[in-house]
Amino acid sequence: xxxxxxxxxxxxxxxxxxxxxxxxxxxxxxxxxxxxxxxxxxxxxxxxxxxxxxxxxxxxxxxxxxxxxxxxxxxxxxxxxxxxxxxxxxxxxxxxxxxxxxxxxxxxxxxxxxxxxxxxxxxxxxxxxxxxxxxxxxxxxxxxxxxxxxxxxxxxxxxxxxxxxxxxxxxxxxxxxxxxxxxxxxxxxxxxxxxxxxxxxxxxxxxxxxxxxxxxxxxxxxxxxxxxxxxxxxxxxxxxxxxxxxxxxxxxxxxxxxxxxxxxxxxxxxxxxxxxxxxxxxxxxxxxxxxxxxxxxxxxxxxxxxxxxxxxxxxxxxxx
Amino acid sequence: xxxxxxxxxxxxxxxxxxxxxxxxxxxxxxxxxxxxxxxxxxxxxxxxxxxxxxxxxxxxxxxxxxxxxxxxxxxxxxxxxxxxxxxxxxxxxxxxxxxxxxxxxxxxxxxxxxxxxxxxxxxxxxxxxxxxxxxxxxxxxxxxxxxxxxxxxxxxxxxxxxxxxxxxxxxxxxxxxxxxxxxxxxxxxxxxxxxxxxxxxxxxxxxxxxxxxxxxxxxxxxxxxxxxxxxxxxxxxxxxxxxxxxxxxxxxxxxxxxxxxxxxxxxxxxxxxxxxxxxxxxxxxxxxxxxxxxxxxxxxxxxx
Numbered sequence: 001x002x003x004x005x006x007x008x009x010x011x012x013x014x015x016x017x018x019x020x021x022x023x024x025x026x027x028x029x030x031x032x033x034x035x036x037x038x039x040x041x042x043x044x045x046x047x048x049x050x051x052x053x054x055x056x057x058x059x060x061x062x063x064x065x066x067x068x069x070x071x072x073x074x075x076x077x078x079x080x081x082x083x084x085x086x087x088x089x090x091x092x093x094x095x096x097x098x099x100x101x102x103x104x105x106x107x108x109x110x111x112x113x114x115x116x117x118x119x120x121x122x123x124x125x126x127x128x129x130x131x132x133x134x135x136x137x138x139x140x141x142x143x144x145x146x147x148x149x150x151x152x153x154x155x156x157x158x159x160x161x162x163x164x165x166x167x168x169x170x171x172x173x174x175x176x177x178x179x180x181x182x183x184x185x186x187x188x189x190x191x192x193x194x195x196x197x198x199x200x201x202x203x204x205x206x207x208x209x210x211x212x213x214x215x216x217x218x219x220x221x222x223x224x225x226x227x228x229x230x231x232x233x234x235x236x237x238x239x240x241x242x243x244x245x246x247x248x249x250x251x252x253x254x255x256x257x258x259x260x261x262x263x264x265x266x267x268x269x270x271x272x273x274x275x276x277x278x279x280x281x282x283x284x285x286x287x288x289x290x291x292x293x294x295x296x297x298x299x300x301x302x303x304x305x306x307x308x309x310x311x312x313x314x315x316x317x318x319x320x
Numbered sequence: 321x322x323x324x325x326x327x328x329x330x331x332x333x334x335x336x337x338x339x340x341x342x343x344x345x346x347x348x349x350x351x352x353x354x355x356x357x358x359x360x361x362x363x364x365x366x367x368x369x370x371x372x373x374x375x376x377x378x379x380x381x382x383x384x385x386x387x388x389x390x391x392x393x394x395x396x397x398x399x400x401x402x403x404x405x406x407x408x409x410x411x412x413x414x415x416x417x418x419x420x421x422x423x424x425x426x427x428x429x430x431x432x433x434x435x436x437x438x439x440x441x442x443x444x445x446x447x448x449x450x451x452x453x454x455x456x457x458x459x460x461x462x463x464x465x466x467x468x469x470x471x472x473x474x475x476x477x478x479x480x481x482x483x484x485x486x487x488x489x490x491x492x493x494x495x496x497x498x499x500x501x502x503x504x505x506x507x508x509x510x511x512x513x514x515x516x517x518x519x520x521x522x523x524x525x526x527x528x529x530x531x532x533x534x535x536x537x538x539x540x541x542x543x544x545x546x547x548x549x550x551x552x553x554x555x556x557x558x559x560x561x562x563x564x565x566x567x568x569x570x571x572x573x574x575x576x577x578x579x580x581x582x583x584x585x586x587x588x589x590x591x592x593x594x595x596x597x598x599x600x601x602x603x604x605x606x607x608x609x610x611x612x613x614x615x616x617x618x619x620x621x622x623x624x
Contacts, residue, residue, distance in 0.1 A: 018460035141600040252467030
């Protein structure tokens with residue numbers, strides 16, 4: 001098992017390195033450079049020279065990449081062009097805020113999705129399934145910003161239960177943040193639930209058709225026991241990985257949702273920094289998003305390895 | 321299995337009546353339309369595609385014509401869906417609001433399906449070292465959230481909305497590569513391919529006559545899914561201010577513009593939201609029904 005763990009870790013690092021290369025290469029391939037983009041019409045003379053010097057743009061790309069990568073590995077993300085501050089300082093609290101938003105949504109969305117998905121799968125093509133699948137199709141296809149705007153219209157404007165936008169300092173404490181994120185969490189959890197639910201449902205339907213479930217049913221095992229003891233463990237295990245893969249999709253949703261609710265997270269920051277044409281900051285945030293994705297997938301893989309009886313038994317096999 | 325073979329001859333007979341390459345279109349369409357969800361999907365997609373063509377002719381007002389006296393007016397006989405914050409007719413703008421996004425995403429999804437499908441299927445067939453390395457790259461690319469990448473490239477590369485076509489098709493093509501490769505591998509392992517090998521057919525015959533028809537189905541459905549994803553991504557970009565640019569009527573942009581006036585003029589955002597959502601729902605319903613119908617059709621036509 002240790003071998004699998006190490007291999008998985010190496011592959012995650014490889015992916016991260018590759019993403020870093022791509023993010024750097026895209027910035028290089030774009031017309032102009034970070035300074036001409038940032039300064040726009042002011043990009044001339046001393047101002048341009050100073051800016052280029054501050055980013056070492058006079059050096060060849062390969063050399064800059066090595067420097068950039070070395071600094072990254074040490075946790076130094078460089079300086080923001082617009083804010084003239086180290087990027088770690090700007091990104092830190094916002095990274096935390098996005099993680100809070102995502103975690104709360106996941107804590108609500110994942111259990112809900114599993115319960116509803118199993119329910120829909122077990123009662124396939126019956127009324128509960130039609131309702132659950134129908135709503136989840138809507139949640140997956142209606143754009144996040146439409147859902148979010150609808151929620152604002154109903155709960156913030158008509159009923160006035162929750163604030164429509166978050167007005168908080170970026171470094172507010174968790175206690176201050178929580179009451180403010182009800183609507184963004186609902187939006188994100190809604191979309192997340194829909195995606196995971198469909199995967200769970202398909203997997204449950206597969207498992208319900210398997211030989212061992214038929215066998216158990218024929219043996220006269222009570223239906224409830226068949227579902228909970230025989231079907232669920234093997235149906236849910238493979239969904240963990242697929243769920244983690246949908247995170248990439250959900251991260252795009254986070255950007256939109258944060259923007260709609262003006263939530264002080266990485267999403268609003270990346271949009272702001274694109275408007276500011278602050279390329280170093282944009283690159284750093286893109287990397288952070290990739291890091292979140294890779295971390296979630298790594299955790300999912302580790303979970304699967306820990307929960308999978310086949311791989312668990314290999315431990316004793318290898319040990320002996 | 322038995323049931324499928326019994327209905328086989330009947331349907332195969334009906335199908336072979338049609339001419340040449342498109343003989344499958346009729347039975348497949350019939351299966352799609354026989355289900356309520358497939359019917360709804362087909363109707364919605366057709367409605368929106370027709371609208372792209374005829375909206376410029378039937379739109380009652382010029383989409384950029386502003387009217388300072390009629391700002392944020394409620395729906396009336398003159399303006400069926402009301403007016404927006406610049407006094408423009410919401411009905412006309414909503415009718416034309418899909419044009420740019422639909423044309424761009426249709427083009428981009430076709431390109432993505434073709435290049436992704438070709439590369440994916442080849443990788444699945446070639447296998448070995450090349451396949452392994454390429455799939456590593458594919459996995460790594462998939463770790464980058466698509467919308468972020470679009471944002472990065474669109475905002476710094478310039479070139480307007482049409483610059484989105486290559487970017488969209490490149491990134492979506494990568495997920496098609498994955499699907500195409502998996503499909504090629506699973507089809508290659510099927511019994512009828514082994515049978516063809518045993519019969520001593522050329523590999524060219526096996527690839528083009530035995531495998532491609534099966535892969536076509538999977539790629540067709542994947543293309544529809546990519547299209548729906550791109551519509552979502554494009555309208556999100558417009559909503560965030562990086563897609564279609566202001567005087568152009570575009571659903572994402574209209575929804576974003578209307579948010580400020582949500583309390584006084586909800587119609588300015590409601591209609592574009594409804595049109596956008598129904599198109600994406602329609603594509604998904606259609607894709608779903610298409611997948612099932614193609615599967616049913618293939619099972620029916622499989623020699624008993």
